[in-house]
Amino acid sequence: MTFEAILPELKAGKKAVRTGWEGTELFVVLQAATTYAGDPLNPYFLIKTVDEAYSVWSPTDCDILATDWQLVA
Numbered sequence: 001m002t003f004e005a006i007l008p009e010l011k012a013g014k015k016a017v018r019t020g021w022e023g024t025e026l027f028v029v030l031q032a033a034t035t036y037a038g039d040p041l042n043p044y045f046l047i048k049t050v051d052e053a054y055s056v057w058s059p060t061d062c063d064i065l066a067t068d069w070q071l072v073a
Contacts, residue, residue, distance in 0.1 A: 001068075018070075026049060026072070027047070030046075
């Protein structure tokens with residue numbers, strides 16, 4: 001799938017990964033808007049890896065142009 005095709009799925013709360021990733025990346029999720037100390041936080045992407053907790057993730061140009069995205073159960 002393309003990033004354009006996977007984005008609505010991420011917005012719906014699903015998990016996605018690129019099959020071309022060679023490493024410990026398990027999946028990417030979109031964290032919905034929330035608040036911190038009473039101030040709004042915009043939505044942001046998180047990535048889950050095998051050896052770390054969740055980290056903030058920003059797609060690269062390669063990620064956006066890739067066609068190897070797939071949903072994760």
